[in-house]
Amino acid sequence: MSILTLELLRRLSETPGGPGDEAAVRDIIARTVHPRVDELSIDNMGNLIAIKRGSGASSRQIVLAAHMDEVAFMITKIDDDGLLHVAASGGINRRTVLGKPVQVGPDRLPGVISLRPPHLVDDPEEYRRPPKLRDLVIDIGAKDGEEAKSKVKRGQYAVFRTPFRFLAPGEAPGPNAPPPRSGRISGKAFDDRLGCAALIELLSGEPFPFDLVGVFTVQEEIGLRGALAAGSRLKPDVALILEGTLCPDLPGRWGQEQTPPTTRLGHGPAITTTDRSHITPPWLLQHILRTAEANDIPHQFKHPNVGGTDAAGFARYWGTPAAIISTPARYIHSPIAIADLADFWHGVDLVKATLHGLA
Secondary structure (H helix, E strand, C coil), rough: CCCCCHHHHHHHHHHHCCCCCCCHHHHHHHHCCCCCCCCEECCCCCEEEEHHHHHHCCCCCEEEEEECCEEEEEEEEECCCCCEEEECCCCCHHHCCCCEEEEEECCCCEEEEEEECCHHCCHHHHHHCCCCHCCCCCEEECCCCCCHHHHCCCEEEEEEECCCEEEECCCCCCCCCCCCCCEEEEECCCHHHHHHHHHHHHHHHCCCCCCEEEECCCCCHHHCCCHHHHHHHHHHCEEEEEEEEEECCCCCHCCCCCCCCCCCCCCEEEEECEEEEECCCCCCCHHHHHHHHHCCCEEEEEEECCCCCCHHHHHHHCCCCCCEEEEEECCCCCCCEEHHHHHHHHHHHHHHHHHHHHC
Protein backbone atom coordinates (compact mmCIF):
# COMPACT_ATOMS: atom_id res chain seq x y z
CA MET A 1 0.00 0.00 0.00
CA SER A 2 1.29 3.46 -0.88
CA ILE A 3 2.69 5.47 2.00
CA LEU A 4 2.04 8.72 0.13
CA THR A 5 -1.08 10.80 0.66
CA LEU A 6 -2.20 14.10 -0.78
CA GLU A 7 -1.76 15.54 2.71
CA LEU A 8 1.87 14.42 2.79
CA LEU A 9 2.46 15.97 -0.65
CA ARG A 10 0.86 19.18 0.62
CA ARG A 11 3.09 19.29 3.71
CA LEU A 12 6.22 18.56 1.70
CA SER A 13 5.38 21.33 -0.75
CA GLU A 14 4.22 24.02 1.66
CA THR A 15 6.87 23.59 4.38
CA PRO A 16 9.73 26.10 4.13
CA GLY A 17 13.26 24.76 3.63
CA GLY A 18 15.86 27.06 2.13
CA PRO A 19 19.45 25.87 1.61
CA GLY A 20 20.98 25.17 5.03
CA ASP A 21 17.57 25.54 6.69
CA GLU A 22 15.98 22.20 5.79
CA ALA A 23 15.16 21.04 9.35
CA ALA A 24 11.37 21.36 9.10
CA VAL A 25 11.27 19.38 5.86
CA ARG A 26 13.71 16.81 7.24
CA ASP A 27 11.51 16.31 10.31
CA ILE A 28 8.44 15.50 8.17
CA ILE A 29 10.42 13.00 6.10
CA ALA A 30 12.10 11.37 9.11
CA ARG A 31 8.81 10.84 10.92
CA THR A 32 7.27 9.36 7.77
CA VAL A 33 10.02 6.89 6.81
CA HIS A 34 11.15 5.90 10.32
CA PRO A 35 8.76 2.91 10.63
CA ARG A 36 9.67 1.68 7.12
CA VAL A 37 13.49 1.62 7.25
CA ASP A 38 16.15 -0.16 9.31
CA GLU A 39 18.44 2.78 10.08
CA LEU A 40 17.94 6.52 10.14
CA SER A 41 20.63 9.13 10.77
CA ILE A 42 21.59 12.75 10.13
CA ASP A 43 25.14 13.52 9.06
CA ASN A 44 27.19 16.61 9.88
CA MET A 45 25.91 18.45 6.81
CA GLY A 46 22.28 17.82 7.72
CA ASN A 47 21.58 15.11 5.12
CA LEU A 48 18.97 12.59 6.24
CA ILE A 49 20.20 9.06 5.50
CA ALA A 50 17.72 6.16 5.57
CA ILE A 51 18.92 2.58 5.07
CA LYS A 52 16.57 -0.19 4.00
CA ARG A 53 18.32 -3.52 4.32
CA GLY A 54 18.07 -5.84 1.34
CA SER A 55 17.42 -9.57 1.11
CA GLY A 56 21.16 -10.27 0.95
CA ALA A 57 21.07 -11.63 -2.59
CA SER A 58 23.37 -8.81 -3.76
CA SER A 59 26.31 -7.12 -2.03
CA ARG A 60 25.83 -3.87 -3.94
CA GLN A 61 24.98 -0.64 -2.18
CA ILE A 62 22.65 1.60 -4.20
CA VAL A 63 21.84 5.20 -3.30
CA LEU A 64 18.65 7.03 -4.19
CA ALA A 65 18.94 10.76 -3.55
CA ALA A 66 16.60 13.76 -3.56
CA HIS A 67 17.31 17.23 -2.20
CA MET A 68 15.20 18.83 0.50
CA ASP A 69 16.12 22.48 -0.06
CA GLU A 70 14.33 25.01 -2.23
CA VAL A 71 15.34 28.37 -3.67
CA ALA A 72 14.90 31.10 -1.07
CA PHE A 73 15.63 34.68 -0.06
CA MET A 74 18.08 35.38 2.77
CA ILE A 75 17.44 38.49 4.86
CA THR A 76 20.53 40.71 4.62
CA LYS A 77 19.34 44.02 6.04
CA ILE A 78 16.37 45.51 7.91
CA ASP A 79 16.01 49.20 7.13
CA ASP A 80 14.55 52.01 9.23
CA ASP A 81 11.19 51.68 7.47
CA GLY A 82 10.89 48.06 8.51
CA LEU A 83 11.49 46.64 5.04
CA LEU A 84 13.60 43.49 4.61
CA HIS A 85 16.39 43.54 2.03
CA VAL A 86 17.37 40.18 0.58
CA ALA A 87 19.90 38.09 -1.32
CA ALA A 88 19.07 35.04 -3.41
CA SER A 89 19.92 31.59 -2.12
CA GLY A 90 19.62 29.55 -5.29
CA GLY A 91 18.55 30.54 -8.80
CA ILE A 92 15.30 32.43 -8.23
CA ASN A 93 13.39 33.52 -11.33
CA ARG A 94 13.27 37.26 -10.59
CA ARG A 95 10.73 37.92 -13.35
CA THR A 96 8.02 36.10 -11.40
CA VAL A 97 8.34 37.38 -7.84
CA LEU A 98 6.80 40.86 -7.66
CA GLY A 99 3.80 41.09 -5.37
CA LYS A 100 4.07 37.45 -4.35
CA PRO A 101 3.41 36.35 -0.77
CA VAL A 102 6.24 34.88 1.26
CA GLN A 103 6.76 33.39 4.71
CA VAL A 104 9.65 34.74 6.73
CA GLY A 105 11.79 33.11 9.40
CA PRO A 106 10.97 30.25 11.77
CA ASP A 107 7.67 31.87 12.76
CA ARG A 108 6.62 31.90 9.08
CA LEU A 109 5.59 35.55 9.21
CA PRO A 110 3.54 36.62 6.20
CA GLY A 111 5.13 39.13 3.87
CA VAL A 112 4.95 40.47 0.32
CA ILE A 113 7.78 41.03 -2.18
CA SER A 114 7.75 44.67 -3.20
CA LEU A 115 9.33 47.10 -5.67
CA ARG A 116 8.81 50.74 -6.61
CA PRO A 117 5.26 51.22 -7.93
CA PRO A 118 4.93 51.68 -11.71
CA HIS A 119 3.62 55.22 -11.20
CA LEU A 120 7.10 56.26 -10.08
CA VAL A 121 9.07 54.58 -12.85
CA ASP A 122 10.40 57.11 -15.36
CA ASP A 123 12.55 54.80 -17.50
CA PRO A 124 10.37 52.68 -19.86
CA GLU A 125 13.25 50.22 -20.19
CA GLU A 126 12.78 49.35 -16.53
CA TYR A 127 9.52 47.63 -17.46
CA ARG A 128 11.33 45.37 -19.89
CA ARG A 129 14.02 44.16 -17.51
CA PRO A 130 13.70 41.69 -14.65
CA PRO A 131 14.01 43.56 -11.35
CA LYS A 132 17.43 43.56 -9.76
CA LEU A 133 17.60 41.64 -6.55
CA ARG A 134 19.09 44.64 -4.74
CA ASP A 135 15.92 46.61 -5.55
CA LEU A 136 13.54 44.05 -4.07
CA VAL A 137 12.32 44.22 -0.48
CA ILE A 138 9.93 42.16 1.63
CA ASP A 139 7.17 44.04 3.44
CA ILE A 140 5.97 42.30 6.62
CA GLY A 141 3.73 45.21 7.63
CA ALA A 142 6.09 46.53 10.30
CA LYS A 143 5.68 50.22 11.10
CA ASP A 144 9.44 50.77 11.43
CA GLY A 145 12.80 49.06 11.68
CA GLU A 146 12.53 48.50 15.42
CA GLU A 147 9.30 46.54 15.07
CA ALA A 148 10.67 44.53 12.15
CA LYS A 149 13.85 43.65 14.06
CA SER A 150 11.76 42.34 16.95
CA LYS A 151 10.23 39.77 14.59
CA VAL A 152 12.94 38.96 12.02
CA LYS A 153 16.72 38.55 12.22
CA ARG A 154 19.34 38.99 9.55
CA GLY A 155 20.38 35.64 8.10
CA GLN A 156 16.90 34.15 8.33
CA TYR A 157 15.14 32.89 5.22
CA ALA A 158 12.00 33.82 3.35
CA VAL A 159 10.36 31.36 0.96
CA PHE A 160 7.24 31.61 -1.16
CA ARG A 161 3.89 31.08 0.55
CA THR A 162 1.98 28.99 -1.99
CA PRO A 163 -0.89 26.58 -1.23
CA PHE A 164 -0.71 23.08 -2.67
CA ARG A 165 -3.66 22.23 -4.92
CA PHE A 166 -5.03 19.27 -6.88
CA LEU A 167 -6.01 20.74 -10.26
CA ALA A 168 -7.84 17.87 -11.97
CA PRO A 169 -11.54 18.39 -12.78
CA GLY A 170 -14.08 17.07 -10.33
CA GLU A 171 -13.87 16.54 -6.61
CA ALA A 172 -10.35 16.10 -5.23
CA PRO A 173 -9.58 12.94 -3.26
CA GLY A 174 -9.53 13.24 0.51
CA PRO A 175 -6.29 14.40 2.17
CA ASN A 176 -5.50 10.92 3.47
CA ALA A 177 -6.02 9.25 0.09
CA PRO A 178 -3.02 8.27 -2.03
CA PRO A 179 -2.30 10.73 -4.84
CA PRO A 180 -4.19 9.61 -7.98
CA ARG A 181 -2.24 8.08 -10.85
CA SER A 182 -3.28 10.99 -13.05
CA GLY A 183 -4.22 14.65 -12.75
CA ARG A 184 -2.18 17.78 -12.25
CA ILE A 185 -1.05 19.50 -9.08
CA SER A 186 0.29 22.95 -8.26
CA GLY A 187 2.44 24.21 -5.41
CA LYS A 188 5.86 25.49 -4.54
CA ALA A 189 9.20 23.68 -4.22
CA PHE A 190 8.35 20.83 -6.60
CA ASP A 191 12.11 21.04 -7.24
CA ASP A 192 12.72 18.84 -5.36
CA ARG A 193 9.95 17.87 -2.96
CA LEU A 194 8.53 15.67 -5.74
CA GLY A 195 11.84 13.80 -5.71
CA CYS A 196 11.60 13.53 -1.91
CA ALA A 197 8.06 12.14 -2.23
CA ALA A 198 9.22 9.55 -4.77
CA LEU A 199 12.09 8.51 -2.50
CA ILE A 200 9.73 8.17 0.47
CA GLU A 201 7.51 5.90 -1.62
CA LEU A 202 10.41 3.73 -2.79
CA LEU A 203 11.74 3.30 0.76
CA SER A 204 8.33 2.14 1.96
CA GLY A 205 8.07 -0.83 -0.42
CA GLU A 206 9.42 -4.35 -0.29
CA PRO A 207 13.19 -4.84 0.23
CA PHE A 208 15.45 -5.04 -2.79
CA PRO A 209 18.19 -7.67 -3.26
CA PHE A 210 20.74 -5.10 -2.00
CA ASP A 211 20.85 -2.50 0.74
CA LEU A 212 19.07 0.63 -0.46
CA VAL A 213 20.31 3.92 0.96
CA GLY A 214 17.97 6.87 0.69
CA VAL A 215 19.74 10.22 0.99
CA PHE A 216 17.63 13.34 1.42
CA THR A 217 20.28 15.95 0.72
CA VAL A 218 20.76 19.56 1.79
CA GLN A 219 22.07 22.63 -0.01
CA GLU A 220 21.71 21.33 -3.57
CA GLU A 221 20.58 24.72 -4.82
CA ILE A 222 23.82 26.43 -3.80
CA GLY A 223 26.39 23.93 -5.06
CA LEU A 224 25.40 20.29 -4.39
CA ARG A 225 27.04 20.52 -0.96
CA GLY A 226 25.05 17.80 0.75
CA ALA A 227 25.60 15.36 -2.10
CA LEU A 228 29.34 16.02 -2.13
CA ALA A 229 29.55 15.14 1.57
CA ALA A 230 27.27 12.10 1.31
CA GLY A 231 28.97 10.74 -1.80
CA SER A 232 32.42 10.96 -0.23
CA ARG A 233 31.22 9.19 2.89
CA LEU A 234 28.98 6.47 1.43
CA LYS A 235 30.91 5.63 -1.76
CA PRO A 236 27.93 3.76 -3.30
CA ASP A 237 28.14 1.43 -6.30
CA VAL A 238 25.40 3.35 -8.14
CA ALA A 239 23.40 6.50 -7.40
CA LEU A 240 20.04 7.43 -8.92
CA ILE A 241 19.00 11.05 -8.46
CA LEU A 242 15.27 11.80 -8.21
CA GLU A 243 14.55 15.35 -9.35
CA GLY A 244 11.90 17.86 -10.30
CA THR A 245 13.04 19.47 -13.54
CA LEU A 246 12.06 22.39 -15.73
CA CYS A 247 9.25 22.05 -18.25
CA PRO A 248 8.89 25.01 -20.67
CA ASP A 249 6.27 23.32 -22.87
CA LEU A 250 3.97 26.31 -23.24
CA PRO A 251 2.63 27.65 -26.56
CA GLY A 252 4.77 30.21 -28.33
CA ARG A 253 8.25 29.96 -29.74
CA TRP A 254 8.56 26.23 -29.01
CA GLY A 255 5.83 25.62 -31.55
CA GLN A 256 7.64 27.73 -34.15
CA GLU A 257 11.13 26.26 -33.92
CA GLN A 258 12.68 22.89 -34.53
CA THR A 259 14.11 22.73 -30.99
CA PRO A 260 11.68 20.94 -28.68
CA PRO A 261 11.10 22.05 -25.09
CA THR A 262 13.30 20.66 -22.34
CA THR A 263 10.46 18.37 -21.21
CA ARG A 264 6.69 18.07 -21.68
CA LEU A 265 4.03 17.48 -19.05
CA GLY A 266 2.30 14.13 -19.41
CA HIS A 267 5.06 12.53 -21.49
CA GLY A 268 6.59 10.55 -18.64
CA PRO A 269 9.63 10.99 -16.41
CA ALA A 270 12.62 12.76 -17.94
CA ILE A 271 15.94 10.94 -18.32
CA THR A 272 19.09 13.07 -18.43
CA THR A 273 21.90 12.09 -20.79
CA THR A 274 24.18 14.96 -19.81
CA ASP A 275 23.94 18.38 -18.23
CA ARG A 276 26.33 21.17 -17.30
CA SER A 277 27.89 19.19 -14.47
CA HIS A 278 27.47 15.48 -15.22
CA ILE A 279 27.44 12.84 -17.96
CA THR A 280 25.37 9.72 -17.34
CA PRO A 281 27.55 6.64 -17.93
CA PRO A 282 26.39 5.00 -21.18
CA TRP A 283 25.88 1.56 -19.63
CA LEU A 284 23.64 3.01 -16.90
CA LEU A 285 21.70 5.16 -19.36
CA GLN A 286 21.09 2.18 -21.64
CA HIS A 287 19.98 0.05 -18.68
CA ILE A 288 17.37 2.67 -17.73
CA LEU A 289 16.13 2.96 -21.32
CA ARG A 290 15.89 -0.81 -21.77
CA THR A 291 14.02 -1.04 -18.48
CA ALA A 292 11.52 1.63 -19.53
CA GLU A 293 10.89 -0.03 -22.88
CA ALA A 294 10.64 -3.55 -21.45
CA ASN A 295 8.05 -2.40 -18.90
CA ASP A 296 6.12 -0.06 -21.25
CA ILE A 297 6.84 2.92 -19.00
CA PRO A 298 6.38 6.29 -20.76
CA HIS A 299 9.59 8.35 -20.67
CA GLN A 300 11.33 11.23 -22.38
CA PHE A 301 14.80 12.74 -22.67
CA LYS A 302 15.61 16.02 -20.99
CA HIS A 303 17.13 18.47 -23.48
CA PRO A 304 18.82 20.81 -24.06
CA ASN A 305 21.50 19.87 -21.57
CA VAL A 306 20.99 22.55 -18.96
CA GLY A 307 21.22 22.78 -15.19
CA GLY A 308 22.96 20.52 -12.72
CA THR A 309 21.95 18.06 -10.03
CA ASP A 310 23.24 16.01 -7.10
CA ALA A 311 24.48 13.43 -9.63
CA ALA A 312 27.65 15.52 -9.99
CA GLY A 313 28.05 15.59 -6.23
CA PHE A 314 28.01 11.81 -5.93
CA ALA A 315 30.23 11.31 -8.98
CA ARG A 316 32.80 14.05 -8.51
CA TYR A 317 35.25 12.58 -5.97
CA TRP A 318 34.48 8.87 -5.78
CA GLY A 319 33.41 8.39 -9.40
CA THR A 320 30.08 6.81 -8.51
CA PRO A 321 28.04 5.99 -11.64
CA ALA A 322 25.00 8.24 -11.37
CA ALA A 323 21.85 8.89 -13.38
CA ILE A 324 18.98 11.37 -13.08
CA ILE A 325 15.27 10.56 -13.41
CA SER A 326 13.03 13.62 -13.05
CA THR A 327 9.41 14.67 -12.82
CA PRO A 328 8.83 17.60 -15.21
CA ALA A 329 7.34 20.70 -13.58
CA ARG A 330 6.43 24.02 -15.13
CA TYR A 331 7.72 27.26 -13.57
CA ILE A 332 10.30 25.78 -11.17
CA HIS A 333 12.38 28.29 -9.16
CA SER A 334 9.36 30.59 -9.09
CA PRO A 335 6.45 31.07 -6.63
CA ILE A 336 4.42 28.19 -8.09
CA ALA A 337 4.91 25.08 -10.20
CA ILE A 338 2.59 22.64 -11.99
CA ALA A 339 3.28 18.92 -12.42
CA ASP A 340 1.45 15.86 -13.74
CA LEU A 341 0.90 13.00 -11.31
CA ALA A 342 1.13 10.49 -14.16
CA ASP A 343 4.73 11.61 -14.77
CA PHE A 344 5.46 11.28 -11.06
CA TRP A 345 4.09 7.75 -10.72
CA HIS A 346 5.70 6.56 -13.95
CA GLY A 347 8.96 7.89 -12.53
CA VAL A 348 8.48 5.82 -9.36
CA ASP A 349 7.72 2.75 -11.51
CA LEU A 350 10.81 3.34 -13.65
CA VAL A 351 13.15 3.74 -10.68
CA LYS A 352 11.77 0.62 -9.01
CA ALA A 353 12.20 -1.48 -12.14
CA THR A 354 15.67 -0.02 -12.73
CA LEU A 355 16.74 -0.97 -9.21
CA HIS A 356 15.63 -4.57 -9.61
CA GLY A 357 17.73 -4.75 -12.77
CA LEU A 358 20.84 -3.54 -10.92
CA ALA A 359 20.95 -6.48 -8.50
